[in-house]
Amino acid sequence: MKIxxxxxxxIWLAQDGWRVAVIDQTKLxxxxxxxxxxxxxxxxxxxxxxxxxxxxxxxxxxxxxxALAMRVDASDGALEAALALLGATRxxxxxxxxxxxxxxxxxxxxxxxxxxxxxxxEAAALCDEDVALxxxxxxxxxxxxxxxxxxxxxxxxxxxxxxxxAGWLATVDWGTALAPIYLAHDAGIPIHVWVDxxxxxxxxxxxxxxxxxxxxxxxxxxxxNAGGHLMQRGEVDxxxxxxxxxxxxxxxxxxxxxxxxxLAAHDNGVPFYVALPSxxxxxxxxxxxREIPIEERSAREVTHLAGLSExxxxxxxxxxxxxSGAANPAFDxxxxxxxxxxxxxxxxxxxxxxxxxxxxxxxxxxxxx
Ligand SMILES: CSC[C@H]1O[C@H](OP(=O)(O)O)[C@H](O)[C@@H]1O
Numbered sequence: 001m002k003i004x005x006x007x008x009x010x011i012w013l014a015q016d017g018w019r020v021a022v023i024d025q026t027k028l029x030x031x032x033x034x035x036x037x038x039x040x041x042x043x044x045x046x047x048x049x050x051x052x053x054x055x056x057x058x059x060x061x062x063x064x065x066x067a068l069a070m071r072v073d074a075s076d077g078a079l080e081a082a083l084a085l086l087g088a089t090r091x092x093x094x095x096x097x098x099x100x101x102x103x104x105x106x107x108x109x110x111x112x113x114x115x116x117x118x119x120x121x122e123a124a125a126l127c128d129e130d131v132a133l134x135x136x137x138x139x140x141x142x143x144x145x146x147x148x149x150x151x152x153x154x155x156x157x158x159x160x161x162x163x164x165x166a167g168w169l170a171t172v173d174w175g176t177a178l179a180p181i182y183l184a185h186d187a188g189i190p191i192h193v194w195v196d197x198x199x200x201x202x203x204x205x206x207x208x209x210x211x212x213x214x215x216x217x218x219x220x221x222x223x224x225n226a227g228g229h230l231m232q233r234g235e236v237d238x239x240x241x242x243x244x245x246x247x248x249x250x251x252x253x254x255x256x257x258x259x260x261x262x263l264a265a266h267d268n269g270v271p272f273y274v275a276l277p278s279x280x281x282x283x284x285x286x287x288x289x290r291e292i293p294i295e296e297r298s299a300r301e302v303t304h305l306a307g308l309s310e311x312x313x314x315x316x317x318x319x320x321x322x323x324s325g326a327a328n329p330a331f332d333x334x335x336x337x338x339x340x341x342x343x344x345x346x347x348x349x350x351x352x353x354x355x356x357x358x359x360x361x362x363x364x365x366x367x368x369x
Contacts, residue, residue, distance in 0.1 A: 054170020141180025166242025250351030251288025283367030
């Protein structure tokens, strides 16, 4: 995607040809800074600290983290150690574990001296594929937006609501939930996006608003608690969100607060769509509520707010009464019954095992084997 006219991906090889450059998303939207990763340990820390975040981008960063490890030591032991280090960074996004399994499948059969080049090649291929998958999600999601537009008066604004950041910053490029929005905007469809701020890390207020503003998409940031109210007043035509792990039966793990939006959408008859590339589907799971691991992050993310002070300094400010504790589950699970459809690179599927198996018979069968 473009920032000030310059095209970016979220992850790329540095000029030295072996270190990995990423955008430091903890500094956005106030500072656009890049970080160069030179080791698997630095890649792991970038994932843990959310310098990079978003399920597909976490997977891509981990893949390059394995390549960085192979530069130093390509032995079987070093490969397993890198996979374990990176696999332990964040539990919910299945793309991380999918990417690491793909790196293991490619590298384990090779002689150690062949592993470094193969690792960089596989990580680059994974990134290129993610761009294509997300672009395809955009096309299929655009079809849904066009259907909604057809039911409106010519030129009447279409209001979408999204939660957290499932834009190009969460992937290698294009994004998942935001890909259809970019394509609809570029096609001249009059859309507007309600952007949930998304407490506690405010990925919506900081990242989605930054993305949409950079692309010229009309949008309004709202508190997380306002979405249901807007739906009751008929001011939301469609909810579209991303996901970090979706089960083979269509249960959706996504940023905390997504479930509440799905309940409000269901109660108000608002279509609730989830956009995801197939690596985000965990074919081994059928009961998301019981089986998807939910990351518990630091209480400090709830008790403190990161932002720009009046004098232009980026800092964190305590907002919770001193002495009060905080809980910080980072994701929740929306049951398939509340999901209108799953927008994938192969089309839109009902949120069900039948719906997903029809679109992905090869993947569903492989998991069943
Ligand atoms: C396309 S994945 C986006 C997904 O990832 C976010 O989580 P985090 O910012 O903690 O990595 C959020 O759940 C988004 O929907």
